[in-house]
Amino acid sequence: MSTQAYELISMLMRYVFVLIGLTIVWRSYRWLRRDARAYRREMRALPDAGLVGEMVNLSTGEAQPLPREGVIGSSRECDIRLKGPGVERSHAHFEFEDGKGLKVIPLRRANVLVNGNALHGPAYALHGTQLELGGIPLRVRLFAGLNIPYPAPFAEQAAQPWEDDDGERPAEWDGPQQAEPETEGEAYPYTGYENALPDNPPYDGHYTPDGQMTWQYAYSLDDLHRAMEQQTPPQDQWRQVRPTDQVPDEEESAYGAEHPHRRRRRDRHA
Amino acid sequence: MREKSGKRRPQPGRAMLAAVMLFFFLGFFLLALNDGEWKSFLLAVLVPLIIFIGTAGMSKLFPSDQLLLALTNFLCALGVLVLYRLNPEKGMTQAGNYGVGVACMVACTYVVRYVPRWKWLTVLMMLGSAGLLVLPLVFGRETNGAKNWIYIGNHSLQPSEIVKLALLLCVSWLLSQRRFFPALLFSGMCLGLLMLQKDLGTALLYYGVALILFFAATGSRLLVLCGVAGAGGGAFAGYQMFAHVKRRVAIWLNPWADTQGAGYQIVQSLIAIVNGGFWGVGLGLGNASVIPEYYNDFIFSVILHEFGVIFGLIVLCMYLFIVIRGMMIARRSRTVFHSLLAAGCTAMLALQTFVIIGGNIKLIPLTGVTLPFISYGGTSMVSSLCVIGLLQGVASRNEAGVNEDRELAMQGGGTL
Numbered sequence: 001m002s003t004q005a006y007e008l009i010s011m012l013m014r015y016v017f018v019l020i021g022l023t024i025v026w027r028s029y030r031w032l033r034r035d036a037r038a039y040r041r042e043m044r045a046l047p048d049a050g051l052v053g054e055m056v057n058l059s060t061g062e063a064q065p066l067p068r069e070g071v072i073g074s075s076r077e078c079d080i081r082l083k084g085p086g087v088e089r090s091h092a093h094f095e096f097e098d099g100k101g102l103k104v105i106p107l108r109r110a111n112v113l114v115n116g117n118a119l120h121g122p123a124y125a126l127h128g129t130q131l132e133l134g135g136i137p138l139r140v141r142l143f144a145g146l147n148i149p150y151p152a153p154f155a156e157q158a159a160q161p162w163e164d165d166d167g168e169r170p171a172e173w174d175g176p177q178q179a180e181p182e183t184e185g186e187a188y189p190y191t192g193y194e195n196a197l198p199d200n201p202p203y204d205g206h207y208t209p210d211g212q213m214t215w216q217y218a219y220s221l222d223d224l225h226r227a228m229e230q231q232t233p234p235q236d237q238w239r240q241v242r243p244t245d246q247v248p249d250e251e252e253s254a255y256g257a258e259h260p261h262r263r264r265r266r267d268r269h270a
Numbered sequence: 271m272r273e274k275s276g277k278r279r280p281q282p283g284r285a286m287l288a289a290v291m292l293f294f295f296l297g298f299f300l301l302a303l304n305d306g307e308w309k310s311f312l313l314a315v316l317v318p319l320i321i322f323i324g325t326a327g328m329s330k331l332f333p334s335d336q337l338l339l340a341l342t343n344f345l346c347a348l349g350v351l352v353l354y355r356l357n358p359e360k361g362m363t364q365a366g367n368y369g370v371g372v373a374c375m376v377a378c379t380y381v382v383r384y385v386p387r388w389k390w391l392t393v394l395m396m397l398g399s400a401g402l403l404v405l406p407l408v409f410g411r412e413t414n415g416a417k418n419w420i421y422i423g424n425h426s427l428q429p430s431e432i433v434k435l436a437l438l439l440c441v442s443w444l445l446s447q448r449r450f451f452p453a454l455l456f457s458g459m460c461l462g463l464l465m466l467q468k469d470l471g472t473a474l475l476y477y478g479v480a481l482i483l484f485f486a487a488t489g490s491r492l493l494v495l496c497g498v499a500g501a502g503g504g505a506f507a508g509y510q511m512f513a514h515v516k517r518r519v520a521i522w523l524n525p526w527a528d529t530q531g532a533g534y535q536i537v538q539s540l541i542a543i544v545n546g547g548f549w550g551v552g553l554g555l556g557n558a559s560v561i562p563e564y565y566n567d568f569i570f571s572v573i574l575h576e577f578g579v580i581f582g583l584i585v586l587c588m589y590l591f592i593v594i595r596g597m598m599i600a601r602r603s604r605t606v607f608h609s610l611l612a613a614g615c616t617a618m619l620a621l622q623t624f625v626i627i628g629g630n631i632k633l634i635p636l637t638g639v640t641l642p643f644i645s646y647g648g649t650s651m652v653s654s655l656c657v658i659g660l661l662q663g664v665a666s667r668n669e670a671g672v673n674e675d676r677e678l679a680m681q682g683g684g685t686l
Contacts, residue, residue, distance in 0.1 A: 001303050010552035013300055017577060018549070020293045021584035024344065027286045028591045031337055032598075039602070042672065049675040050604050069446075069606045077489040093448055107448070 052096045053127070053142035055080050063141070069095045071107075072133060086111060086134030094125075101126045101148050102140060110134070287325055290344045291318035297351045297553060304554045305358075313354060313365060317347050320365075324372045331376065332383060333669040334662050338595050341588045342643060342658050346371070346651070348585070349644035352572055356559050360646055367648040371655035378435075378656045382611070382663025388443045396456055399436040402429040403463040410467075416638065418469040430464060430472045431653040438618060438660065441480060442610035445487035453484070470508070470515070471637030475621055477501060482617040486610055522635035535562050539571040539630055543579070550578030565646040567638055570630045586627070593620045596661055602668045612664040615657045 043049055054063045055072075070079025073090035082091070092112055093105045101124035106112040112119040113132035125131060127142040294317045302310035321343045328334045346368050354361025385391065406429060410417045419426050437460055444453035457480035464473040481497040508515045517532060525533035525540070538561040545551065558564055558572040574582040596616030603609040622642050629636035640647055642654040 001306075006304055007552065007555060009303065010300060010555050013296065014549050014552050014578060016296065017293065017553070018580050018584070020289050020296075021581055023289050024286060024293075024340075025584055025587045025591075027289070028337055028341065028588070031286075032591060032594060035337075036598070042676075046672075046675045046679050048678075049672065068604055 048143070052102070052144040053140065056139040056141060057082065058130075058137040058139055066094075066096075066102075066140075066142075073107075082133060082136050082138075084134055084136045087136060088134065091133050096142075096144065097124075098145065099148060100124050101145055102129075102142065104131065284326075286340055287322070290325075290340055290347075291321055293344070294318050294321065294347045294351060298354070300553055301351075301355055307358070309358065309362065310354070313350070313361070317350060317365065317368075320369055320372065321347055324375075328376065328662075332379065332662075332666045333673075334379070335595065335599065335665040338592060338658060338661060338665070341592050341595075342655070345585070345588060345643035346655070348573070349569065349646070349651075351553075352569060352576070352644070353565055353646055355554055355576070356564060356572065360565055363648075364646055364651070367651040370648070371651045374652050375655040375659035375662065378659025379662040379666065382608070382660050383666050388439070388607070392440050392443050395436040396440050399433040399440075400459060400463075402433055403460060403467075405429055406467055407463070416467060416469045418464075418467045418472070425648075428647070428649045430467075430469060431649040433460060434476075434618065434653055435656050435660070437476060437479070438611060438614040438657070441483050442487075442614050443607055445483060446605070446607035446610055450484075450488075453480075468514075469638075471625060471639040474625065474637060475618065475639060478621045479614055479618050483610055483614050486613050487606075518635045518637075522632065525632070535568065536632060536636060538562070539568050540632060542571050542575040543631065546575035546578055548579050550574070550576050550581060552576065566640060567626065567636070567645070568630055569641055569644050569646070570627050573644075589619070589623045592616075599661055599665045599668065603664050604668065604671045608664045608667055612661055615661050618657060619654070 050067060051065050052068055053066045055066050056063045064080050067079055070093075071090045072078060072080040072082060072092045072094060074081060074083060074087045075089040078090060088108070088110045090107055091110045093107055095103045095105075097103055103122050104112065104114065104119070104125050105122045106119055111134055114123050114125060115130055116132075125140045126148060127140065127146060129140045131138040131140060295314055298310055298314035298317060302314055324343045325336065325339045328339055329336060350361055350364045350368055353364045406418050406420050409420050411419070411421070413419060418430055419428055421427075437457065440456055441453050444450075444456070457476065461473055461476055461480075464470075464476060477497075481494065481501075484497070485494050509519060521528075521533050521536060525536040527533060529537045542556070542558050542561055546556070550556075553576055556572075556576045558575040561568045561571060564572050570582065570585075573585060593616050596612055596619070600609050600612035600616060603612055619642050622639055625634070625637055626639050626641045626645075628634040640650040642657075643651070645651075
């Protein structure tokens with residue numbers, strides 16, 4: 001190709017290159033904005049995204065969302081802020097570990113109690129664990145990692161029938177008693193545990209539809225499973241979500257056999 | 271293997287990818303018309319193919335950030351195009367580096383995506399990077415006043431480019447574990463060894479990235495003030511102590527005082543930019559190879575010369591979008607480590623681009639760092655693409671997290 005022809009083509013192609021470049025930049029910009037908008041919309045639809053539970057301040061009743069990782073303390077940068085004379089600016093670090101629970105690490109020998117015991121190193125908190133940071137009682141409520149079994153010492157402690165245990169057992173005592181089906185209507189079916197309750201029972205509170213909190217005693221997931229097996233829901237509002245095998249058939253539902261949506265669709269066909 | 275990616279989240283689509291591929295097909299085809307070599311025709315097919323594999327093929331492996339991939343591939347291929355036009359041998363080498371870099375990017379993405387525990391890996395990386403940074407002091411030879419290369423046979427290697435990745439990973443992991451002192455120690459050690467190598471540009475980069483990571487992790491303004499004051503003090507002390515630095519600053523203030531000697535580089539760069547003008551002189555028509563180090567430090571001036579100032583602005587916009595995207599990824603990530611890692615990667619790319627482009631256009635004194643993705647050099651290309659790979663790993667983790675949340679929300683309740 002002659003030099004003149006190449007020069008002409010090359011000088012024309014400059015504009016083509018700029019045009020393609022501008023197209024790419026414009027499309028990138030458009031796409032960045034669309035993606036940001038779509039992400040915001042998605043996050044509005046998923047308010048629990050990135051959270052593993054919430055931390056309830058038992059002295060004020062206020063609940064703060066619990067991210068996977070962060071710091072508890074009184075300073076502005078903390079993920080969970082507590083106000084109190086005993087709370088340090090950054091008091092404890094927490095991190096949710098899959099299969100283990102919420103790892104709590106006190107920072108700079110800050111004063112942290114887990115279920116009433118002083119903490120000197122990292123500890124794992126599970127759903128219902130009570131923490132006390134600088135004199136402020138907190139309850140950990142998790143909606144991740146609920147399949148983690150409670151550790152053996154806690155289960156043993158729960159199985160102790162008397163607080164001042166002298167080692168003697170009544171002859172008929174063989175472990176915590178099972179809830180009996182005939183004691184229907186009793187609010188609390190776990191008769192074997194009544195004497196084992198510590199001062200601050202683990203909190204398994206759930207919100208009823210009208211915004212009231214209900215308080216329940218639940219020691220371990222095993223107890224809950226046992227209760228489920230015997231199909232004795234302890235109270236009406238105890239479990240908001242029923243297991244699938246307990247959901248009534250459509251005939252028994254509030255709408256009866258004629259579900260409004262279904263009827264409407266059939267009418268349209270007719 | 272492919273994970274379900276969100277239905278409602280838009281992807282940049284094939285149109286943008288097609289535009290990128292068309293650009294390089296036209297560019298290499300134009301060069302092929304000029305020289306009539308079979309290599310140019312080969313590259314006209316090969317480079318768009320690498321772009322296609324690196325962008326569309328990647329999303330088959332994991333949910334990846336398509337925009338980041340498309341822009342990165344554009345910049346890498348632009349480097350290959352410009353280098354091939356000025357020096358076909360270097361261009362072919364760079365095309366090879368580009369292919370290797372894409373493979374390393376995938377490897378980095380998999381590391382961030384699947385490595386669950388970083389503790390021992392971090393210790394290993396810290397030891398390894400100390401060893402790597404000592405190597406050029408022992409075996410290296412001094413080039414351009416800095417002793418930062420090691421030579422293995424015919425090949426040369428710049429360890430500070432690889433240690434960059436280790437710095438990002440180690441410092442962000444240590445800071446996410448709230449181990450401030452080891453992080454400070456490690457970044458201080460890297461900085462000290464770089465100062466011993468007299469690689470001031472890279473040292474500046476490391477310092478800036480470490481400072482940004484510390485600020486991102488602690489949010490303390492005092493630290494930033496101390497850091498900026500320390501940098502200012504260090505710069506002043508360096509200016510007073512090293513004749514090397516004094517000369518650089520004098521050249522920056524007035525390169526026209528010595529156009530044939532010390533100021534030659536920057537003067538040639540400025541003349542090339544001015545000759546190019548707004549629309550450039552046209553691909554294959556310029557003579558930018560009169561600039562010393564045109565393939566490495568001054569490649570941005572070459573782009574301005576041949577494609578024009580408007581195209582330089584387009585390239586800057588692309589860097590800007592990469593940085594914005596990186597910050598979005600950092601904000602969306604679920605854990606502190608991944609957030610810090612993404613922020614550090616972004617800061618690294620942004621600072622490096624600013625330092626070298628600012629040097630090229632005489633905004634700040636020139637320091638010898640490479641322009642990410644575009645400059646000639648195997649280590650530089652691989653490490654820049656690895657940084658993008660780390661960002662991709664964080665992005666794919668974010669995507670997996672959002673998918674999980676979406677599925678939980680779809681189930682609409684808990685199972686106990």
